[in-house]
Amino acid sequence: MxxxxxxxxxxxxxxxxxxxxxxxxxxLTVFQVFPFLYLLLRSVFSxxxxxxxxxKRVYTYPLNWQALVNTVVTSFFSMVFGxxxxxxxxxxxxxxxxxxxxxxxxxxxxxxxxxxxxxAMAWLRLLNPRVGNLNLLLQHLFRLDRMPFNIxxxxxxxxxxxxxxxxxxxxTISRAMEKMDPSLEEASRISGAAxxxxxxxxxxxxxxxxxxxxxLLVFVSAASAYGIPSIIGAPGQIHTVATRxxxxxxxxxxxxxxxxxxxxxxxxxxxNVVLYVSTFVVGRKQYxxxxxxxxxxxxxxxxxxRVPVSAVVLIFALVIVIIPLVSVALTSITxxxxxxxxxxxxxxxxxxxxxxxxxxxxxxxxxxxxxxVAATAGMLISLVMAYVLMRTTVKGRxxxxxxxxxxxxxPSIVIALALIMTxxxxxxxxxxxxxxxxxxxYMIKYQLMGMRTVVSAMSQIHPSLEEASxxxxxxxxxxxxxxxxxxxxxxxxxxxxxxxxPSFYELAMSTLLYSTDTKTLGYELFTYQTYHxxxxxxxxxxxxxxxxILVNWLLNRLTDGEFSI
Amino acid sequence: xxxxxxxxxxxxxxxxxxxxxxxxxxxKKPAAxxxxxxxxxxxxxxxxxxxxxxxxxxMTQTLNTRxxxxxxxxxxGGTGTLQAKIxxxxxxxxxxCDMMMLAEPSxxxxxxxxxxxxxYVSPARDRLAFEYDSEGYWYPVRVLNMVLAYxxxxxxxxxxxxxxxxxxxDPRLKGFISMPNPLTAGSALAAISALRxxxxxxxxxxLGNQKVMVESGSVALTKLETGECKVIMxxxxxxxxxxxxxxxxxxxxxxxxxxxxxxxxxxxxxxxKSANNNTRAAEIVxxxxxxEEGQAAIVGGWxxxxxxxxxxxxxxxIPTAKILAASMPVNWEKTFRQREEMRKKFEDNVxxxxxx
Numbered sequence: 001m002x003x004x005x006x007x008x009x010x011x012x013x014x015x016x017x018x019x020x021x022x023x024x025x026x027x028l029t030v031f032q033v034f035p036f037l038y039l040l041l042r043s044v045f046s047x048x049x050x051x052x053x054x055x056k057r058v059y060t061y062p063l064n065w066q067a068l069v070n071t072v073v074t075s076f077f078s079m080v081f082g083x084x085x086x087x088x089x090x091x092x093x094x095x096x097x098x099x100x101x102x103x104x105x106x107x108x109x110x111x112x113x114x115x116x117x118x119x120a121m122a123w124l125r126l127l128n129p130r131v132g133n134l135n136l137l138l139q140h141l142f143r144l145d146r147m148p149f150n151i152x153x154x155x156x157x158x159x160x161x162x163x164x165x166x167x168x169x170x171x172t173i174s175r176a177m178e179k180m181d182p183s184l185e186e187a188s189r190i191s192g193a194a195x196x197x198x199x200x201x202x203x204x205x206x207x208x209x210x211x212x213x214x215x216l217l218v219f220v221s222a223a224s225a226y227g228i229p230s231i232i233g234a235p236g237q238i239h240t241v242a243t244r245x246x247x248x249x250x251x252x253x254x255x256x257x258x259x260x261x262x263x264x265x266x267x268x269x270x271x272n273v274v275l276y277v278s279t280f281v282v283g284r285k286q287y288x289x290x291x292x293x294x295x296x297x298x299x300x301x302x303x304x305x306r307v308p309v310s311a312v313v314l315i316f317a318l319v320i321v322i323i324p325l326v327s328v329a330l331t332s333i334t335x336x337x338x339x340x341x342x343x344x345x346x347x348x349x350x351x352x353x354x355x356x357x358x359x360x361x362x363x364x365x366x367x368x369x370x371x372x373v374a375a376t377a378g379m380l381i382s383l384v385m386a387y388v389l390m391r392t393t394v395k396g397r398x399x400x401x402x403x404x405x406x407x408x409x410x411p412s413i414v415i416a417l418a419l420i421m422t423x424x425x426x427x428x429x430x431x432x433x434x435x436x437x438x439x440x441x442y443m444i445k446y447q448l449m450g451m452r453t454v455v456s457a458m459s460q461i462h463p464s465l466e467e468a469s470x471x472x473x474x475x476x477x478x479x480x481x482x483x484x485x486x487x488x489x490x491x492x493x494x495x496x497x498x499x500x501x502p503s504f505y506e507l508a509m510s511t512l513l514y515s516t517d518t519k520t521l522g523y524e525l526f527t528y529q530t531y532h533x534x535x536x537x538x539x540x541x542x543x544x545x546x547x548x549i550l551v552n553w554l555l556n557r558l559t560d561g562e563f564s565i
Numbered sequence: 566x567x568x569x570x571x572x573x574x575x576x577x578x579x580x581x582x583x584x585x586x587x588x589x590x591x592x593k594k595p596a597a598x599x600x601x602x603x604x605x606x607x608x609x610x611x612x613x614x615x616x617x618x619x620x621x622x623x624m625t626q627t628l629n630t631r632x633x634x635x636x637x638x639x640x641x642g643g644t645g646t647l648q649a650k651i652x653x654x655x656x657x658x659x660x661x662c663d664m665m666m667l668a669e670p671s672x673x674x675x676x677x678x679x680x681x682x683x684x685y686v687s688p689a690r691d692r693l694a695f696e697y698d699s700e701g702y703w704y705p706v707r708v709l710n711m712v713l714a715y716x717x718x719x720x721x722x723x724x725x726x727x728x729x730x731x732x733x734x735d736p737r738l739k740g741f742i743s744m745p746n747p748l749t750a751g752s753a754l755a756a757i758s759a760l761r762x763x764x765x766x767x768x769x770x771x772l773g774n775q776k777v778m779v780e781s782g783s784v785a786l787t788k789l790e791t792g793e794c795k796v797i798m799x800x801x802x803x804x805x806x807x808x809x810x811x812x813x814x815x816x817x818x819x820x821x822x823x824x825x826x827x828x829x830x831x832x833x834x835x836x837x838k839s840a841n842n843n844t845r846a847a848e849i850v851x852x853x854x855x856x857e858e859g860q861a862a863i864v865g866g867w868x869x870x871x872x873x874x875x876x877x878x879x880x881x882x883i884p885t886a887k888i889l890a891a892s893m894p895v896n897w898e899k900t901f902r903q904r905e906e907m908r909k910k911f912e913d914n915v916x917x918x919x920x921x
Contacts, residue, residue, distance in 0.1 A: 063917045130741070130793040152778075235743075235778035237916060250645040250749055251908075335811050338718060338790035359618060359641070420653070433661070515650075516611060516640045516661045530781040531643065532618050 016476060017394050020384050025396075027381075028403040030429075031440045035418035036268070036410065042421065043262045058262040064244060068266060070233070071241040074154060075223040078161040082218040083211060085162070085316075086169035091199065092313060094177045096300045099310040105174070106552065107321055112167040112498075113548040114325065115505040116160075117227025117526055118541040121534060122324035123160050124231060125331070127151040134323070152236030160232050161222045163320050168221055169214035171449070171498070175456050176210035177203075182298045195300045213452075216409060220271050224411030226508040227526060241267050242508065245413050249512060260417060267411040275409040325545065332539035350539040360524055360540065367521035370435045371503035374442035375450070378499045379492060381443075382451040386458040386488075387480060391466070401451075408448035415444050416509040433515035441513060442503035449502075450495035457491030458484070493555070505544065606846040607634040613651070615644045615667040615751065615829075616707075619806070620866035627862050631853065635846060643781070644668045645749030655681060663839040664847050665832045666706060666854075668751035670696065671758075671901035673703035673830045683833040685848050689855035694873040694889070695828040696897070705828030706854050708869035710801040710888060711756040713818040719792035728822045729760060729893070732796060733771035743778040743785040744798035747911055750781070752800055756825045757911055758900040759893040763822070766910055773914040789815055801882065802867035809867070809880040819883060823893035828871060831855075 044050055058064055089108060093101045111119075126134040129150040138148050150156060184206065188198040204211075229240040241263055248260035302309055331337065335347050354360055385404070388397045407415070419441055424432040431437045465487070469479045485492065507522040514523050521540075528537035614621065621639040628637045642650065644667055654660045660681070676682050677698065686701040695705040713732055715725050726735040732742060745753035760768045778785075778794070782803045788794040796818070807813040831854055833839075833847040853859045860870040860877070867879040869888070878884060900907075 063912060066917065125787075125791065128788075128791075128793050131791050231784070235780055239916070247748055250649045256649075336790055336813060337787050338716065338792060357618070357622065424653075511646075516638075527641070527643075528618075529783065531783050534783050534787050 017388060017392060021388060021394065021396060021400060024381055024385070024400045025403070028400060028407070031419070031423075032403060032407050032415075032444050034427075035422040036414075038422050039261055039268070039414065039418040040265060043258070043265045054258050054262045058259050063239065064263060067239040067241050067244045067263075070154065070157075070229075070238055071223055071267075072270070074157050074161055074229075074240065075219050077158045078165055078222040079215050079219040081158065081162040082166035082169045082222075083215050085166045086173055086214060087204075087207075087211060089313070089316075090170055090173040090177055091203065092309065094174050095203075095298075096302050096309075097306060098302065098313065099306065100314075104313060104317060107317055108167055108170050110325075110545070110548070111164060111321055112171065113501045114164075114328075114545055115227070115507070115522065115525060115541055116164040116225060117231055117507060117529060118328055118537065119164050119324050120160050120228045120231040121529060121537070122327040122331075123156075123163075124151055125337070126324065126327060127156065127159075133327075150236075151232055152238070154238060156236070157229060157232050157238055160228050161225060163324075164228065165218045165221045165225075168217045168449075169211075172214040172217060172452070173207065173210055175453065176207055180206060186298060198300075216274055219274055220409050220411060223267060223271065224413055224508060226413065226511065231530075242411070242413050245417070246508075246511065249417075257421075261421075264411070264414045264417050268414050271409050271411055272406070275406065328538045329542045329545075332535055332542050334535065337534070350533065350535040351543075353536050354540045354543060359519065360521075363519045363521045363524040366435060366438075366518055367504050370438040370518075370520065371442065371500050371506075373435075374439045374446070374503045375496045375500035377439070378443050378447045378450050379454070379496050381447065382454045382495060383480075383485065383492065385451055386454040387484060389455060390458045391463060404447050404451055407444040408446065410444075412441075412445055412506070412508040413512070415441050416512040420512060432513075433518065435518050437513055438510065438518060438520065441509045442499070442506060445506075445509065446499045446502050449498040453491050453495035453498060454488060457488040461487050501548070605634060606632040606849045608636070608843045608846055609841040610635060610637045610664060610843055610846055610850060611662040611840050612637065612639050612664045612666055613647050613662040614639050614641060614665070615647065616641070616866065617802075617806070623865060624862050628850075631858075632850070637850070642667075643749045644672070644751035645746075648672065651676075655679065658838070659840070660834050660838055661840050663834055663841050663843055664850065665830075665834070667829065669755045669827045669829055669895075669900070670703065670705070670897040671755070671904065672751060673698065673832055674897060674901045676832060677702045681835055681838050683835045683839075683844050683847070685833060685844075685851065687848075687852055687855060689852055692872050693855070694875075694885075695871050703830040703832045704851065704855060705871045706831035706859075707829050707863045707866075708871055708885065709752050709827040709829055710869060711752055711798060711825040711827065712801045712804075713796050713820055714789060714799050714804045714815055715796050715818060716789045716792065716815050718814050720795050722818075725796055725818070727818055727820060729798075729820045729824075730764065730822055732798060732820075733764075733768055733775055733777075738775060738795055740776045741793075741795040742775060742797060743780055743788055743794045744772070745781060745785070745800075746779045748908060751829070752825075752827045754904065754907070755827045755895050755900060756798065757907060758903075759825045759895045761907060762896060762899075763893055766914075769911050769914040777915060779915060786815065802879065805867040805879050805881050817882075819888065819891070821891075823891050824888060825895060826869075826889060826892040827895070829868075 043054060044052060059068075089104075092098045093105045093108070098104065124132075126132050127149045129135065129147050129152065132147065132149070132151065135147040135149055138144070139146070142148075151160070180203075185198050185202050188202045189195070193201065223240075224242055225240075226242045226246060229238070229243050230246075233239060234243065245260045245263050245267075248256045248263065250256070251259075330341060332350055333346050333348060334341055335345050339345050381400075381404075385400055388394055389401060419437055420432060423429050423437055431440070461484070466479050466483050469483045474482065505522040505525060506520065507526050510520040510523045511526070514520060521544075525537050525540050528534070528540065616624070616639070618641055621641055625637065625639060628635075640662065647665075647667055651660060651665075665676075673682075682702040684701045687704060690697055690701075690704065693705060695708065697704045713727075713729070715722070724737060726732060726738070732738065744756075747753040747757050757769070778788075782799060785794065785797045785799055786803060786807065789797050790813070801817055801824070804813075804815050804817050807815055831851055833844060833851060836842045836844045839847075854863070855871070857872070857875070860872055860875060864870055864877045864879050867882075869879060869882065869885045870877060875885075
């Protein structure tokens with residue numbers, strides 16, 4: 001797959017890379033492997049001896065069964081639809097002469113930067129079966145005798161989950177498409193195949209491993225989402241495993257905790273099965289798609305389809321991204337949500353509130369710190385891992401890679417539960433109620449997105465520069481710092497944000513891990529959304545979005561378009 | 566290379582600038598606790614509470630003026646969230662707070678039984694209009710009132726029942742009602758306990774048939790505003806707050822068959838199990854909350870006072886005595902002992918989707 005740097009040495013010598021890999025493995029063993037195993041054990045040893053009582057109790061209760069079925073069904077369809085949306089979009093944006101493709105790219109990535117539960121609230125107002133704005137509009141337009149959509153349904157849940165988790169697939173697939181070697185496609189085109197035929201017979205099969213990885217990401221994210229099902233599902237009596245787990249934890253008793261654990265095991269098992277299938281069955285069919293030299297994929301001319309296709313993408317963007325986001329922004333300045341937006345019904349006091357209220361500022365700072373540290377530490381590990389994976393043949397280099405993949409594949413709630421149970425002092429480490437436990441949880445969950453970005457960037461860089469540096473006498477660390485990192489810096493920045501953003505507004509894990517001094521923005525946003533004031537929550541969400549847009553714009557300006565999220 | 570170096574520097578500068586901006590938005594850290602002067606409150610006190618953030622903010626300002634030497638901090642959470650947290654902390658042997666102002670007497674009974682409460686006989690107890698612990702482990706401090714509410718902009722009062730019974734049975738409301746979750750809200754648990762005592766478990770079945778949406782206050786109020794719900798079961802304070810602050814038209818219906826009054830309690834954690842072991846300060850703060858001045862802060866937060874013969878009323882509310890006379894009684898001991906049974910019945914009837 002890659003040109004390797006140097007042939008492995010025959011005689012024994014101490015390699016500093018072992019130390020680095022060892023440290024990463026140690027970190028993952030303590031904070032990931034051990035907690036996960038403990039969680040598994042506890043579900044069958046809840047009363048000090050082996051017993052399947054908890055399993056019987058939890059899995060024979062009809063509400064839990066419904067939740068299991070709902071979870072599998074909604075995540076499966078969100079995954080299917082997510083891929084069906086993400087693949088064509090990634091292809092259109094990355095490989096064709098679509099009008100405004102740069103704008104669309106930023107727009108689709110943008111959804112990744114918005115807290116999903118805020119989007120859920122927007123959809124709830126747009127598509128509720130009684131007075132949903134979009135529903136009313138459609139009813140009026142098409143003279144229907146009843147509302148066309150009901151958001152409080154399994155279909156509604158799938159819709160919202162899909163619109164908020166397809167960006168995971170979009171990002172993953174886009175990246176793979178960018179690094180794909182276009183010569184095969186060129187060969188196909190030269191041999192007379194039409195663009196669509198080339199897409200179906202060359203591009204699609206070559207992309208299969210990335211599509212599978214993207215599907216897994218969407219599936220697991222949807223299965224462990226808490227915000228969306230609790231807002232959209234609960235009113236329609238549609239519960240998922242994640243909402244049940246949080247309910248069980250909120251019961252507050254030891255039995256509640258055991259039941260939560262037992263239910264969490266289900267999520268863990270299912271995620272791992274999917275992971276196994278994708279990595280070892282489908283993933284084995286690796287195509288050699290990346291050549292040593294840097295390549296720029298050819299652009300497919302859409303011809304007379306260019307305008308109609310662009311129009312379709314625009315409509316899609318309007319419905320999926322722009323309408324809900326604008327609706328959130330408008331909510332933040334509306335006094336009475338039951339009345340139309342008129343001069344008398346507008347206020348900026350919710351905006352004033354988010355900049356003056358101490359708990360919000362305090363939580364924002366906590367999130368900034370924990371997400372910042374998680375992203376930075378995550379990127380450091382990713383960089384080292386990318387180097388070790390792509391440039392060396394050190395033994396055991398696949399172990400951390402595997403562990404990181406398992407971590408990200410594990411539902412957030414399971415990670416949080418496992419950490420609470422093992423890191424509260426019972427086994428010598430007590431980091432419960434600190435920001436550290438948040439940082440570790442975020443790293444376990446989101447590290448993979450960062451690592452994949454860096455690995456893919458590294459694979460595009462020919463090792464000759466590094467070799468030159470090495471020959472000139474630079475040691476490993478120096479080569480890494482002076483040659484490798486500067487070359488892949490744009491991807492490092494992008495990867496940093498891919499870890500930072502979801503950590504910044506993370507909800508499911510923070511809900512279980514927060515304490516008096518470590519409330520996070522995600523938790524704050526969710527409480528405002530559900531308990532205090534939806535307008536304040538909307539203002540906060542809009543502020544986050546504006547900040548992301550601003551940072552993206554600044555990055556673009558300062559680096560002459562070289563860097564963007 | 567040089568270009569990249571410059572880029573890196575620019576990026577670092579940008580990052581720094583952003584961090585500085587965000588961090589400087591924050592408040593300054595309060596000065597360290599002052600030394601204890603006799604009878605005065607000083608040092609730290611952390612209070613777990615389920616009062617709304619807006620009310621907490623106002624109350625913190627009042628407390629800071631009243632006790633300038635103390636550092637009193639509220640920590641907000643829904644009752645369920647906090648109960649889960651407290652359970653975890655009790656396991657660890659130490660709580661993250663010194664006082665609690667949350668839930669209702671049934672939870673106080675549970676904490677008293679668990680032996681984590683500090684005993685204090687407050688001189689203010691003789692003026693209380695509501696039940697308190699005779700040994701001094703807990704006192705009512707604010708009265709919540711579970712009522713019905715509607716939106717006159719969208720529906721007329723004539724189309725809406727005026728009773729809790731009608732809320733669960735009137736066919737005109739089917740699919741148009743919402744109520745809080747007894748699993749996460751103490752007041753909702755109290756309400757379903759009182760309603761069961763009055764109407765039996767049949768009330769839960771009726772709620773299920775009525776397709777009630779179970780969700781939290783802010784979501785329900787928005788649904789009332791947009792007309793998605795016709796009537797909601799909600800705490801009076803949430804509606805009054807909206808009426809005063811946003812000049813909202815949403816209106817409280819005091820049900821003819823009684824609203825459910827919930828005297829939420831104030832408790833102090835035993836010194837050795839508390840976060841700051843500052844029980845004397847906690848006692849003084851308890852007395853203050855039960856005083857006329859403290860109660861004024863409560864009433865300012867749209868809740869009713871617990872004192873007898875106390876004139877102040879929350880904005881737009883009807884007199885406490887009148888509500889009390891017509892209210893549905895809650896048996897706190899039973900609510901405590903049968904909590905799991907009620908939650909289970911509620912889940913079976915309301916939360917689970919039934920086959921058509």
